[in-house]
Amino acid sequence: MNTNKLKAYAPKARLAFMDAVRKRAAVLGIYEDHISEASTQGTDTLIEGRIFTRRQGQQRQQLVKRIEALGGGKEGYNQFINEMAFTWFNRFTAIRYMEINEYLDHGFRVLSKGENAQFGEGFEILAHAADVAEDLDLNKSEIVQMVLAGDKEEELFRALLLGQCHQLSRIMPFMFEKLDDATELLLPDNLIKTDSILKDLINDLPEDNWKDFDEDKGQIEVIGWLYQFYISEHKDAVIGKVVKKEDIPAATQLFTPNWIVKYLVQNSLGRQWLATYPNSELKDKMEYYITPAEQSSDVIEQLKAITPNSINPEKNQSVRPSLRQWSHLS
Incomplete structure (x- = not known):
């Protein structure tokens, strides 16, 4: 994979998403130097008029508590903004990957109009809003009313996007969290406008970068590379300094390409498997496996003594964590 475009896009996307989330937080009266009071009257909550x-x-109060849990003040606020920006960046990249590879159940694109379409040419899901409403557990009559209004495209797109996130939360809760998660309040504004944070995501990254690759490259490498480049400037800023708790991920995490993962698995777990089953056909499928050098008879006997007669991956706790890697070989 040519990662140059990913490397150019991700660092500037981090700044753009942080700025967009910061603006949304301000709408909620949440600022770096203070948090405005909120008052509830009946069914309404009033914040700065x-x-x-x-x-x-209530969701806004959950966000305030998150900032307080991070230590409060400017430091807690900035860490909060950083985390929320990455949350939405991660969700958008996941949806982009799924729409291009046709993994979304309703079959329509959410962030673009069609194959290789540029941002600004429209959104396929808007043209099929009524069709997907029930699939996304949205009130179909309300969706139809927004469609007929003719001037509520931004509101309509926001509703459809949140509906998509809610649906995905059932199967991917680690990325889209629970249905009523407060982070939806920080979904950036102006998503269908010319200055949308989606513009560069759609236009700067060719669709070939998102599509399935052969086994050596793996299907989700693009997500890993985007994450590494997303934190690259933050990483450069903290390396060589006393690393704060919140900076540990940026300073220590690296994306491991699929071929390196395979090399490690095939020459550890794979070697153990072949020691027990030397005639296994699996050896022919392990392209990164390195055949051990010939050993003396004494060493061979010692190896036999510590080699199990059988291995059951489903029951052996030390083997189970690598089953996912093995599945790519079979």
Whole structure:
């Protein structure tokens, strides 16, 4: 994979997403130097003269508690913004990957109009909003009303996007969290406008970068590379300094390409398997396996003594964590 475009896009995307989340937080009265008071009256919550629903007020309070849990003040706020920006970056890249590879159940693209379409040419899901409403557990009559209004595309797209995230939360809770998660309040604004944070995601990264590759490259390498490049500038900023707790991921995490993972698995677990089953056909499928050098008779006897007569991957706890890697070989 040519990672040059990923490397150029991801660092600037990090800044753009942080800025977009910071603006959304400000709409909620959440700033670096203070957090505005919120008052609830009946079914409404009032923040700086803006009216929100009572539920949104409760979700907003969850966000405030997150900042406090991170230590509060400017440091807690900045860490919070960083985490929320990556949350939405991660969700958008996941949806982009799934729509290009046709993994979304309803079959329509969410972030673009069609194959190799540029941002600004429209959104396929908007043209099929009524068709996907029930599939995304949205109120179909409300969706139809927004469609007929003719001037609520931004509101409509936001509803459809959140509906998509909610649906995916059932099968990918580690990425999209629970259905009523407060992070939806920080979904950036102006998503279908010309200055949308989606513009560069769609236009700067060719669709070939998102499509399935052969086994050597793996299907999700693009996500791993995007993460590594996303944190690259943050990593450069903290390396060589006393690393704070919140900076540990940026300073220590690296994306491991699929071929390196295979090399490690095939020459550890794979070697153990072949020691027990030397005639296994699996050896022919392990392209990174290195055949051990010839050993003396004494060493051979010692190896036999510590080699199990059988291996059951489903029951052996030390083997089970690598089953996913083995599945790519079979």
